[in-house]
Amino acid sequence: MPLVEVRHLSRHFGSGAARVDAVVDVSFSFAAGDIMGFIGPNGAGKSTTMRVLATLDLPNAGDCLVDGLSTVDDADRVRRRIGFMPDHFEPFPDADVHEYVDFFARAYGLAGETRLRAVEGVMAFCQLDGIATKPATSLSKGMKQRLSLARCLVHDPNVLILDEPSAGLDPRARIEFRDLLRALSRQGKGILISSHILAELEELCTAVAIIERGRLVAAGSVAQVRGAAMAAREASAPDESLPATLEIALAAEHPRFRELLAERPGVSHVQVSGRFATLSAAGSDADHAALLKALVDSGLPVARFTARGRNLEDAFLHLTKGQVQ
Numbered sequence: 001m002p003l004v005e006v007r008h009l010s011r012h013f014g015s016g017a018a019r020v021d022a023v024v025d026v027s028f029s030f031a032a033g034d035i036m037g038f039i040g041p042n043g044a045g046k047s048t049t050m051r052v053l054a055t056l057d058l059p060n061a062g063d064c065l066v067d068g069l070s071t072v073d074d075a076d077r078v079r080r081r082i083g084f085m086p087d088h089f090e091p092f093p094d095a096d097v098h099e100y101v102d103f104f105a106r107a108y109g110l111a112g113e114t115r116l117r118a119v120e121g122v123m124a125f126c127q128l129d130g131i132a133t134k135p136a137t138s139l140s141k142g143m144k145q146r147l148s149l150a151r152c153l154v155h156d157p158n159v160l161i162l163d164e165p166s167a168g169l170d171p172r173a174r175i176e177f178r179d180l181l182r183a184l185s186r187q188g189k190g191i192l193i194s195s196h197i198l199a200e201l202e203e204l205c206t207a208v209a210i211i212e213r214g215r216l217v218a219a220g221s222v223a224q225v226r227g228a229a230m231a232a233r234e235a236s237a238p239d240e241s242l243p244a245t246l247e248i249a250l251a252a253e254h255p256r257f258r259e260l261l262a263e264r265p266g267v268s269h270v271q272v273s274g275r276f277a278t279l280s281a282a283g284s285d286a287d288h289a290a291l292l293k294a295l296v297d298s299g300l301p302v303a304r305f306t307a308r309g310r311n312l313e314d315a316f317l318h319l320t321k322g323q324v325q
Contacts, residue, residue, distance in 0.1 A: 001068065002029035003190040004053070004159055009062035011048050021214050022048040025062070028209045028219040030192065032158065035185050037201035038194040039316060040211040046194045047087065047163055049211070053192070054084035054161050066159055080108070083152030087163040087194075089144060091136035098123065098132040101150050108155035118154050126150040126180065142173030149180065160184065162193040166200065178204055202312040212320045222312060229315035243268070243280040244288065248295075249304040250275040260298050264291060275303075 011023040023045040030036040040046050051057040053064045055075040064071040066078045091100050101123060105115045123129045126146040131139070136147060145165055152160060162181075166174045174197075181191060181204060195201050201208065202222055209219040218225045243266075250257065258272040266282040281288055285307075292305045 003032045003034075003067060004192065005029040005065040006049065006053065007063050007065065009049060009052060009059050009064060011045075011052060011057065011059050023052075023059075023211075024214040026211065026214070026216045027062075028216065030190055030207055032188045032190050033185055034207055035181060035191045035193065035205045037205040037208040037312075038192055038211070039198065039201065039208055039312075040194075041320070044211045045214040046211060048214075050084070050161050050163050050192065050194065054082060055079055056084070080155065081157055082159045082161060083155070083157040085148050085152050085160070085162045085165055087167065089148040091139075091144065091147060093137055095136050096133050097128050097136050097139070097147060100136045100147060101128070101154055104151045105154045110155065118156070122150040122153045125153070125183075127176075140173075141168050142170065142177070145169060145173070145177060146180075149177075153184075158189060160189055160191045160193075162191065164194055164196070166195060166197060174200065198313040198316055199311070208312065210316060210319055217319045218315075225319075226312065226315045229318040243282045244307045246279050246281050246288065246291075247304070247306045248277045248279070248302060251301040251303040254300055257300065260295060260300060264294065267291070 006026055006028050009023055009026045010021070012019055012021045014020055026045070026049060028036075038046050038050070048057065052059050053066075053071060055071045055078055058072060066081050069078050069081070071078050092103070095103065098119065102115070102119050105119050110118050120129070123132065126149055128143070128146055128150055131143070136144075139147060149162075149165070152162075166177055169177060178200065181193070185191060185206075193201070193205070205222060207219070207221050208225050210217040210225065218228050220228070248261075253275050254260075257275075257277065258270060261267055261270045261272070261277060261279055264281075266287065267279050268282075269278075269280040271278050281291060283291075288307060292302065295305075296302055
């Protein structure tokens with residue numbers, strides 16, 4: 001049985017001409033140990049879905065199940081099993097890091113040695129133990145995100161619901177945060193995470209769900225969603241070959257690098273920076289091999305020529321239409 005199930009979820013706001021259908025008949029699920037990416041443009045319905053799943057809002061139709069428990073009918077029991085990290089977080093102004101985490105441990109009913117071990121454990125896991133007495137409001141963005149995650153983990157939930165947790169983080173903080181999520185996944189926790197950084201989700205997630213204008217567009221493993229995108233593209237243009245993204249590196253800079261690429265048939269979207277270039281090239285593998293030969297014959301000192309697999313960003317662009325509510 002899946003750890004989390006979203007079943008035909010619908011949520012609207014307002015009525016009559018002013019009614020907004022934020023979520024419309026959305027269904028997906030994920031298991032313990034899964035990291036599921038939740039993808040969509042701003043206003044697509046991601047945060048509304050997450051708030052319903054976190055028991056902070058009620059659906060107009062459908063339900064969400066956590067460990068088989070309804071977020072509507074068993075909200076109190078569900079809250080013991082989830083940790084919710086909203087997209088905006090500001091700690092209490094008069095609390096230090098330890099006091100903040102300890103407050104939430106008490107709020108979840110932890111007491112005595114159990115509470116002390118829980119607080120110390122999550123602070124060590126999130127690497128906050130070295131700044132335990134530092135005012136929580138003085139932390140950097142990255143450390144605040146760690147503190148917010150510690151708050152979510154202190155009661156040892158089975159499910160984490162993370163709304164844009166890496167927004168605003170610098171590259172190092174983003175990498176470190178990803179490592180924490182992988183460790184939690186290995187512990188068997190199910191994780192639902194939304195982000196606009198699709199390359200990050202592709203590297204991190206075992207599955208994804210794409211939503212647009214409140215409706216589910218695709219859901220499944222990353223490979224399944226990429227496959228659905230390619231099928232949709234081929235169905236819409238069956239006579240057109242799908243261009244591949246090629247990456248080329250030269251052994252040394254060449255003054256006509258961009259020019260020689262741009263003049264080749266089937267090549268488009270050429271971007272050159274020094275010795276490196278990316279481009280789109282139509283055709284089969286044989287066509288790409290012919291392109292490589294032509295570039296070498298023209299005098300380019302090609303050191304690397306690779307075709308990048310079609311990624312999650314490509315899938316998102318092919319499956320959605322750029323519509324907002």
